[in-house]
Amino acid sequence: YYQRGLAINQVLQQDKAATLHMLQGTLHFLPEQQVLNVYLKAQANYHLPDHISVSFSHSVHQELDQTITLERIADDAYQGNLSNLINGLWYIQIRADNWRLLKAINLPAEEIVLTP
Secondary structure (H helix, E strand, O other), X not given: OHHHHHHHHHHHHHHHHHHHOOOEEEEEEEOOOOEEEEEEEOOOOXXXXXXXXXXXXXXXXXXXXXXXXXXEOOOXXXXXXXXXXXXXXXXXXXXXXXXXXXXXXXXXXXXXXXXX
């Protein structure tokens, strides 16, 4: 139980950090090119990381889950290759440093906004 409690506290701290940094992530899917672009906004004194991790967890089919690392390509922009995702309910998590953004979405979608 102790380890589970520590894990829960860590997740709560990641959510608080995202709020503290005033983070907002916008995902743009380009399925024809199998590319994902993510644009991050944050408070002025927070320096965005060079890499972010984006996880896609399918609501039913765990074998479809994938996590990709996106490279920073501009001040607030990240890009990475993404395999095709089937239509339906997905849980998306953007993570870096000590924070995370999380949202449940229904695909297909061209643009998704995640906030704490």
